[in-house]
Amino acid sequence: MAGHRACMFSVALALLGVLLGSIPAAVQSIGVCYGVNGDGLPSASEVVQLYQSNGITGMRIYFPDADALQALSGSNIDLIIDVANEDLASLASDRAAATAWVQTNVQAHQGLNIKYIAADNEVGYQGGDTGNILPAMQNLDAALSAAGLGGIKVSTSVSQGVTAGYPPSQGTFSAGYMGPIAQYLATTGAPLLANVYPYFSYVDNQAQIDINYALFTSPGTVVQDGANAYQNLFDALVDTFYSALESAGAGSVNVVVSESGWPSAGGTAATTDNAQTYNQNLIKHVGQGTPKRPSAIEAYVFAMFNEDKKGPAEIEKHFGLFNPDKSPAYPISF
Numbered sequence: 001m002a003g004h005r006a007c008m009f010s011v012a013l014a015l016l017g018v019l020l021g022s023i024p025a026a027v028q029s030i031g032v033c034y035g036v037n038g039d040g041l042p043s044a045s046e047v048v049q050l051y052q053s054n055g056i057t058g059m060r061i062y063f064p065d066a067d068a069l070q071a072l073s074g075s076n077i078d079l080i081i082d083v084a085n086e087d088l089a090s091l092a093s094d095r096a097a098a099t100a101w102v103q104t105n106v107q108a109h110q111g112l113n114i115k116y117i118a119a120d121n122e123v124g125y126q127g128g129d130t131g132n133i134l135p136a137m138q139n140l141d142a143a144l145s146a147a148g149l150g151g152i153k154v155s156t157s158v159s160q161g162v163t164a165g166y167p168p169s170q171g172t173f174s175a176g177y178m179g180p181i182a183q184y185l186a187t188t189g190a191p192l193l194a195n196v197y198p199y200f201s202y203v204d205n206q207a208q209i210d211i212n213y214a215l216f217t218s219p220g221t222v223v224q225d226g227a228n229a230y231q232n233l234f235d236a237l238v239d240t241f242y243s244a245l246e247s248a249g250a251g252s253v254n255v256v257v258s259e260s261g262w263p264s265a266g267g268t269a270a271t272t273d274n275a276q277t278y279n280q281n282l283i284k285h286v287g288q289g290t291p292k293r294p295s296a297i298e299a300y301v302f303a304m305f306n307e308d309k310k311g312p313a314e315i316e317k318h319f320g321l322f323n324p325d326k327s328p329a330y331p332i333s334f
Contacts, residue, residue, distance in 0.1 A: 030286055031058020031300040038307035040324040044071035055334040060300045064105035073111035082118040091139055092132035098139035102147055118193055119156045130177040153190035157258045163244045167225035168236050171243030182250035193258035194241050198233040203268050216281035228291035235290040242292045257299035264329055266315035276330040
């Protein structure tokens with residue numbers, strides 16, 4: 001998780017603070033992001049066992065961690081692998097480098113359920129060269145295809161800051177590099193990976209947004225956008241992405257929520273009660289989809305562990321569902 005203060009687009013500005021949350025009873029199994037920027041974290045094999053014992057069926061890792069890939073072999077856990085930041089430029093400029101990356105990080109590991117490869121995480125927010133994203137995706141796709149692994153889809157993970165517009169039906173891409181990426185995804189059938197954080201939208205716009213709308217717990221009125229009624233901020237943010245894809249001529253592209261979560265300490269409204277409420281309600285909610293796309297959402301909770309080496313903001317250390325000793329940070333059920 002990096003660029004969530006980029007959640008400044010104006011969907012937040014018109015949410016006047018009184019909105020209805022309706023949570024279905026059915027639970028949809030979703031994934032959890034596995035970061036390793038912390039002291040005292042369990043071994044990769046213990047982590048995989050913790051996923052399995054909690055019924056967590058998907059994992060995202062932020063670089064091709066050989067220990068994690070080995071531990072995941074035969075686990076049947078669906079996997080997103082991120083390209084490490086420092087590798088993006090070489091993959092973009094050299095198809096041979098993409099071939100070598102696939103050989104080392106995909107072909108060399110057997111028994112994995114790799115669904116997506118993410119050509120970096122929030123490149124634009126982090127000040128990276130956004131011009132490298134699309135050519136890296138293209139080279140990775142070519143390498144996977146040549147290896148007979150075309151079923152693995154290549155995408156990139158973006159922050160909310162690449163979109164603008166309110167209400168959700170008026171969503172567009174505010175970042176110019178996103179249009180060509182969206183159109184390319186439409187040709188490959190890969191989803192757009194989107195990091196969606198109602199928490200940061202709420203914190204940055206507390207005068208306009210009721211916290212209950214961000215937590216899926218509002219008891220009041222629904223925000224109406226044409227024929228679509230919004231009962232929580234998560235749906236509004238996801239559908240802003242869908243509208244942006246449509247406006248870019250890529251309406252066939254699906255959105256996978258590659259990160260979403262709520263911190264339990266370290267900042268405004270960061271409590272264990274709020275974190276538990278948000279994440280449990282998110283797990284319950286994703287099975288019903290959004291007003292624009294009323295089918296189950298594939299989503300990954302951020303994150304598996306509290307990681308004390310993350311930063312610079314204190315809040316970055318407190319998004320974990322579990323502590324490093326594998327004890328739950330708060331009760332959660334998948």
